Amino acid sequence: MRQQVGTNLPKVGSYNQNVVLDAIRSSGTTSRVELAERTGLTPQTISVIVRRLLAGGLVREDGAQPPAGSSGGGKPRTTLRVEPTAGYAVGVHFDPGQIGAVLVDMAGTVLAETRRGVHAGLGPEEAVALMGRAVRKVVRAAAIPPRRMLGVGLACPGPIDQELGLVLYPPRLAGWDRVPLAAMLERATGSRVIMDNDATAAAIGERWSGVAKNIGNFAYIYMGTGIGGGLFLSNQVYRGPFRNAAEIGHVVAAPDGPPCYCGNRGCLEAVACPAAMVADARRLLAGGAGGALAAAYAKDPGSVDHEALCGAAAAGDELARSVVDRVAAHLSNAAVSVTNMLDVELLVLGGPALGAVGEIYRAAVAEALAARPIARHIHRVPVALSPAGGGAAAIGGASLVFHHAFAPQLTTLLSPTAPAVAPRGAHQ
Amino acid sequence: MRQQVGTNLPKVGSYNQNVVLDAIRSSGTTSRVELAERTGLTPQTISVIVRRLLAGGLVREDGAQPPAGSSGGGKPRTTLRVEPTAGYAVGVHFDPGQIGAVLVDMAGTVLAETRRGVHAGLGPEEAVALMGRAVRKVVRAAAIPPRRMLGVGLACPGPIDQELGLVLYPPRLAGWDRVPLAAMLERATGSRVIMDNDATAAAIGERWSGVAKNIGNFAYIYMGTGIGGGLFLSNQVYRGPFRNAAEIGHVVAAPDGPPCYCGNRGCLEAVACPAAMVADARRLLAGGAGGALAAAYAKDPGSVDHEALCGAAAAGDELARSVVDRVAAHLSNAAVSVTNMLDVELLVLGGPALGAVGEIYRAAVAEALAARPIARHIHRVPVALSPAGGGAAAIGGASLVFHHAFAPQLTTLLSPTAPAVAPRGAHQ
Numbered sequence: 001m002r003q004q005v006g007t008n009l010p011k012v013g014s015y016n017q018n019v020v021l022d023a024i025r026s027s028g029t030t031s032r033v034e035l036a037e038r039t040g041l042t043p044q045t046i047s048v049i050v051r052r053l054l055a056g057g058l059v060r061e062d063g064a065q066p067p068a069g070s071s072g073g074g075k076p077r078t079t080l081r082v083e084p085t086a087g088y089a090v091g092v093h094f095d096p097g098q099i100g101a102v103l104v105d106m107a108g109t110v111l112a113e114t115r116r117g118v119h120a121g122l123g124p125e126e127a128v129a130l131m132g133r134a135v136r137k138v139v140r141a142a143a144i145p146p147r148r149m150l151g152v153g154l155a156c157p158g159p160i161d162q163e164l165g166l167v168l169y170p171p172r173l174a175g176w177d178r179v180p181l182a183a184m185l186e187r188a189t190g191s192r193v194i195m196d197n198d199a200t201a202a203a204i205g206e207r208w209s210g211v212a213k214n215i216g217n218f219a220y221i222y223m224g225t226g227i228g229g230g231l232f233l234s235n236q237v238y239r240g241p242f243r244n245a246a247e248i249g250h251v252v253a254a255p256d257g258p259p260c261y262c263g264n265r266g267c268l269e270a271v272a273c274p275a276a277m278v279a280d281a282r283r284l285l286a287g288g289a290g291g292a293l294a295a296a297y298a299k300d301p302g303s304v305d306h307e308a309l310c311g312a313a314a315a316g317d318e319l320a321r322s323v324v325d326r327v328a329a330h331l332s333n334a335a336v337s338v339t340n341m342l343d344v345e346l347l348v349l350g351g352p353a354l355g356a357v358g359e360i361y362r363a364a365v366a367e368a369l370a371a372r373p374i375a376r377h378i379h380r381v382p383v384a385l386s387p388a389g390g391g392a393a394a395i396g397g398a399s400l401v402f403h404h405a406f407a408p409q410l411t412t413l414l415s416p417t418a419p420a421v422a423p424r425g426a427h428q
Numbered sequence: 429m430r431q432q433v434g435t436n437l438p439k440v441g442s443y444n445q446n447v448v449l450d451a452i453r454s455s456g457t458t459s460r461v462e463l464a465e466r467t468g469l470t471p472q473t474i475s476v477i478v479r480r481l482l483a484g485g486l487v488r489e490d491g492a493q494p495p496a497g498s499s500g501g502g503k504p505r506t507t508l509r510v511e512p513t514a515g516y517a518v519g520v521h522f523d524p525g526q527i528g529a530v531l532v533d534m535a536g537t538v539l540a541e542t543r544r545g546v547h548a549g550l551g552p553e554e555a556v557a558l559m560g561r562a563v564r565k566v567v568r569a570a571a572i573p574p575r576r577m578l579g580v581g582l583a584c585p586g587p588i589d590q591e592l593g594l595v596l597y598p599p600r601l602a603g604w605d606r607v608p609l610a611a612m613l614e615r616a617t618g619s620r621v622i623m624d625n626d627a628t629a630a631a632i633g634e635r636w637s638g639v640a641k642n643i644g645n646f647a648y649i650y651m652g653t654g655i656g657g658g659l660f661l662s663n664q665v666y667r668g669p670f671r672n673a674a675e676i677g678h679v680v681a682a683p684d685g686p687p688c689y690c691g692n693r694g695c696l697e698a699v700a701c702p703a704a705m706v707a708d709a710r711r712l713l714a715g716g717a718g719g720a721l722a723a724a725y726a727k728d729p730g731s732v733d734h735e736a737l738c739g740a741a742a743a744g745d746e747l748a749r750s751v752v753d754r755v756a757a758h759l760s761n762a763a764v765s766v767t768n769m770l771d772v773e774l775l776v777l778g779g780p781a782l783g784a785v786g787e788i789y790r791a792a793v794a795e796a797l798a799a800r801p802i803a804r805h806i807h808r809v810p811v812a813l814s815p816a817g818g819g820a821a822a823i824g825g826a827s828l829v830f831h832h833a834f835a836p837q838l839t840t841l842l843s844p845t846a847p848a849v850a851p852r853g854a855h856q
Binding site: 042255340 | 432433434435437443448450451468469473644662663667669670671673674675678679681682690692693757758762768769771772773800802804806807843
């Protein structure tokens, strides 16, 4: 993984084809002329690649339109767009608390979804059976042609061994140790399974069809039971040489803070995850504070949960809001550090734990990124909430399949092994 | 900068040639068989490229050696290495306090150096005149053939606009605002000048000929008047889309810490730069502490400086050591955050402000990286002191020239413009 390798013509051909497909995808609609400008490829190369994409059914050509700014003269341009029905993927999100699945088309539209809670202490066999059932359910609901089903993408809590498809030793799944979850789900579904951790999957989903479609460098902060992260740098998923990068939840947020399960101290996750927030709220409630939340939980302050806390904060309860603001300040510090380190163009917040307070976090982080990064005079870093809400990891799971098949990846262009198989059109 | 672009055959040829040269450089000595294994290129391609490198004088071939592990039979292998005399570069380090220059050969050996202090309030014209004089001095001292002089690399305090060769608004150079330093130094020396900030230059120097020769992913923390950083990710310098990445000095180290000149609060630089250390020591001395440093500065605690402080800490003075340990703790937190974010293989500490306490910092950061990163069970991240000492930025400056001409760069492979000129042999 540390070696710098050369490349060759077949790899370049496959890479260029994916570059063109990616440019079409991220543009929405575009023309051959624009594709040549955007990709730096010659009009001849664009023409050959587009013909191949059309023949493979991956792209559709819409009727001729006059060129922008023309008064009707000149050669009309036809527009190209990704063919949404060219292929479908199922995304599965496995979380210690629930299992969700979505069926998504090539354009990123969710056609079917399902979700169910699971009990703590769930074992791998039972989990895989539930995931398999969820996959069958969304496939049936969407009624897609089986031959256009490209595969299943599985988003699950880290740490994982992506190459071997193992869940390694998730902090919140006792007894799960090096479980070959990808292979088990392949057996249960009969589909190829691509696995990644939930935060990376969510980031890839945002790039494939969300708020980061056109963004080459962004950081994703995923707020779930824990806090994870995903990074796109120079148009590529950045995983690091040992595939453990983007652990934004374990940036030091409070140097004298509490120990984190990871072995570090004062991690962002340790001070800002739902459990830390709830502990904080219970402490404040037990201290005899006033307000709506205190009144509602007067009898049993220990029973307040994350959902109630976020709901109260969104409704203006002062105590709840102070807990949320403290988390927003930690998120802001981490976001400033990430921005100063990586000079990203966009920061995305997503995941189920945003709950009712996502906009409070977004506004606080946006204010910090407008005022504090060293390069703020050169460019403003916007902050976006994932439009996928709590479904970000499941949609991300589906995008793992598309990303693997169709994104232009340097790991393929510069792989020391034989060239990857050229992308297949789903119609072939 | 956000677009994903394709590539073509001429760019691939040029890129592959640099991949091979880089593999030879980082190996020290190697063979054609090893090159094929390492680069993933075919033996035929290796053979063609090596012939070209030999003809260009960039590489030399040493006598036949029996293959490793053989008992004398089999076809003997000839070994290849970079020809140190193939080209030379001058590195200039411009610092608000001094100007240094080195002359370096292709193998990274320093053949001549010079350094002089400069007064505060130095203007651009005077600075360029002094830099030009330093360049001429080292070129004369090394007596190299003028036609093998590849250029001048200028390492200077950020922020800079690298493409335009401008020093933007360095915090410690009052009145320097968008100074076209690269163009001015080109006029003064008659050589092509490549400019970068001091920390990035130092990181490139470490990769070219220092402790990171073989490392694809590392972070460099540069301790000078301020604290800068450099990043190599996936074998490439990572600059970020707006070229302001790797500002490790502006990671939030103390959330409630003092304001930093950059506009942020509690930055690593604000709590760990030499000026902060000296202020800390003066405060402790004024508070009536004991020990050798206190005795030496009993009459005027306000006159203690960074060098005296570090010297006392290295000699075991308790007060001085407490100041240094505090800085080491901040560095350790930042190093853990960077490691959890980027999963690097190596962390390098360098720069003039390491002074006498570099090893104290190195040991503390190494201890933290052994115990705290989330992936520590998967791989240990070593911590290295730059062997270049206070000369890291000047040597890095020279390596900018070699890196620009000979490193396999994705920005060239994947540039939307015409292919870069194929690397020239210095003998042509």
